[in-house]
Amino acid sequence: MEQTKANKNTTRDATGETFEPRIVAFVCNWCTYAGADLAGTSRMQYAPNVRIIKLPCTGRIDPLFILKAFEGGADAVLVSGCHPGDCHYTSGNYHARRRWAVFHKLLDFTGIDPGRLHFSWVSAAEGRKFADLINDITERVRGLGPFASDNPARRQA
Amino acid sequence: MNVTESIRADAARLLTEGRAKMVIGYGLRNGRSVPVFLTEPQGADSLHYGPQCTLNLAAYLARPEVRRNAPLAIVAPPATLRSLVVLAAESQVPDGSVLALAVGPQEYHGVVDVAAAAEIVRKHYASPEVDPDLAARARELAAMTPAQRSAFWREQFAKCTRCYACRAACPGCYCRRCVAETNMPQWVSTAARGHGNYAWHILRAFHQAGRCVLCGACEAACPQGIPLMLLNLSTAQEVQEQFGAKPGLDPAAKPVMGSFRPEDKDDFIR
Amino acid sequence: MKVLEANKIGELAAALSAAGWRVLLPIEDGKVVRLAPWSPGAAVRTDVVPVNSIKDALFPPSEVIGRFGLDGGDFTVQEAPVDTAKTAALCVRPCDAASVSLLDTIFNWDFPDAFYNARRSAVTIVSLVCASADEQCFCTSVGGRPDGTAGADAVLRPAEAGAKLILEPLTDKGRALADAAGALLSEATVTADEPAEVPQKFDRPAVTKWLAANFNSPLWQKWSLACLGCGACAFTCPTCHCFDIQDETTRSQCVRYRNWDTCALALFTQHAGGHNPRIDQAARRRQRLMHKLSYIPERFGLVGCSGCGRCQRVCPAGLGIVEICQAIEDIQKVPAR
């Protein structure tokens, strides 16, 4: 952790450029997106490294989306939705949770660092949590460095 | 009577009595085990059974050319019995359309329907036999760093030519149109290289999560020698650990990946 | 004659590599043996038929045949480079070397294919006379021989029970490779070993004749019931050459690939509108057999099969060409009533 802090803003990618993590966040419309919105309207500062993709529900987040994000060069992926019990569609997040539980292990087993795939529950009221989460992930991925260009999940030139 | 003789006798009887219009079993050609599709009792002598019978014949149950011959009977070692139960749970085997000639490593259990097949699996083969070497390799891999695992799979997936033999040999891969072959949008690159191969193998393994009976047909079918069972085993272990699910025991089981319990673990979620 | 110590294949590969060649050799790779780029320490295995053939070096599973720059709705056509890396393919099976003539024909019979031709002219094929064959080999049934030299630029003949290899250049390319081998080759007089025996398993012309007349035979249904509809046979076959063309894009680039494809897969002939002429696996398996043993002989005067036996070795259901051809022979043997 010390090292991560020391490296802040100084991590460089292979070409010597300063490395800015690219994080793709797949979020549900009803909770996390509203939470992100709250973070914004409350003027909370958080890392500009995240690109948010809004979906109706975490149940709609196909694991293929995550693969596509890594394929296209994401350094990390965040998947986030309503807390258990709060799903707008009753149980979408419960279904999603099962899939993620297996899927993130499968990606780990095939060589994607667990630090590059994050899951969270962020409610519409949790603007602070969202901002902290993004800052935390950004810092951790900064520590990990860019997603290796020779990782088989990544599109090769 | 040995197992082969028992299978022959039962196959002939099923066809004679009309309880099956086709029996799918194993035969021998030039010393190799090959599938045999019997429609006449006289052909029963061509059936054989032995350790070399590794093809999971349940893979044929989805084929229209085969289904036309229902009611069917298939020679089913434990893994095939489990496949049959999984297919029944997924409504892929209409009631009464398939019988199994259930065989074990040494023994013969006779002709059973799906419910009885599940009974046999629960009683005798509740846990799939996992090759100790395979389990050891899976542990070895799990102990590596992500970068080492990535290097391992990069090399393995690079061998894939996308012949889809793994899919064809798998009883669980019965989708009419595989997502790897949809192009609006194109989810999985069809080029036999890098990310397309990665996506294909992850997708295949993930779609088998909670459904894979660890029969090994996919890896046996792979001409390129890609260790697909490592993916299957790792996923199956995860499914069992997390959800206590063992596919192939209960024809009324809900699909593991299509159901949930509120108390499912979420220690990986922040 | 030029003689190489059999245990110096690795040194030959190293010498050629040092001289700027990409060297392909049958190399042990996990559970299979693969014709693959040689690197120091690689385990060369010439006792089994490798899972892939020389085809992969001439017509790889995926290759770029077009590039476009993308900019919003606009695009520009860019050049797609050809692969001209000088390649030496060593210890190629004679059946595989012979199969190249069909690829040459297909990729040049009307429009010449620059991608194939660039690789083809950059590769030097050195075949190795088969010292052993397995029960799936059937080259002699389709006009080949375990010591055949068709398609080879040079041939290696085992001598002294496999301890030595006689290198016999057959073309200018082969001679250039022999020159590059330099001191690894010695002048000596040795007697070549007897090649492997490969019994003839069927009468190919008779099969071709039967096929031409029996497109509508009900037997195709019976013969295809076990076919699972994968591409294992076609994707290991040295002569199967069908392909698909697919685009892949990023925001700024479109790369057009050609990827192997096969008539065994249901989508091969399916129209966008839904119509599929080859409606079942019987039609698809029939196409593969017909193409190899009836259509190609009729069209190009060649046989679309080199008898390598890979289809039979890799088929998950144990199907193959020999099994059908023998069944066809059996039909013909039944005396007319």
Added chain:
Amino acid sequence: MIENIYQPTVMRIAASRDEAPDVRTLRLEFAHDQTRRDFFAAYRVGQFGIYGVPGAGESVFCVASPPTRQEYIECTFRRVGRVTSALADREVGQTITFRGPYGTHFPIDSWRGRNLLFIAGGIALPPLRSVIWNILDRRSEFGRVAIVYGARTVADLVYKHELADWASRGDVQLVTTVDPGGQTPDWTGRIGFVPTVLKEAAPSSDNCVALVCGPPVMIKFSLPVLTELGFTPDNIYTTLENRMKCGVGKCGRCNVGSLYVCKDGPVFTVRQVMAMPQADL
């Protein structure tokens, strides 16, 4: 520089017209005049082209305009898949890719002085439309011209303006028909399936060549009618629409028997078609 047979040329969409629901015609102009001249030096009616949008891929259709009009080419297609959707979404002024002309052509020069009968159904008029305009642009060289064209509904008829042109020319006998139930209140053409209407119209086979293009079922039932009218299989031409990728006799997709539809076709006589393995068509 290598000669890449898969590398397309660039065409600009000069005009775009909706013919029927989901059916669109694009008028394409060559980006370079030399390419245009090369194309028309080679192009004969009946040949096809490969049209594409980088990123979506390529698709095969006939060239629907005749070689007698050398400023542009036209293609007409139905939006069914990824490529045709991408093509249909391109706007006037934008570019697409093109390769061709490929394949065989209708031997119209050998038909000088003969009568011509065109029979088409639905979206299959475009391959015959290029022949029709080619003949009409060289009208004096040919005898009588009769066209029987049908579609499921009035809306599904393509080239509606041209149908009106042909009907009013005086030197073309045009019969249009729609399937029963497909008519509108103001429909003045026939109502009935193409084979039935063909039988009623009973055009003479005397010194006549017939060109048939349409869905398999239409062709299947039209052929006996043509035979009854006295046409021989050598005097009936059609064009096949197999799935293709390369267009240059390599990829194997269009194989029917030992033939490559992309090289040996797409234009065939019915005698040639009858000699093919029917189940693979």
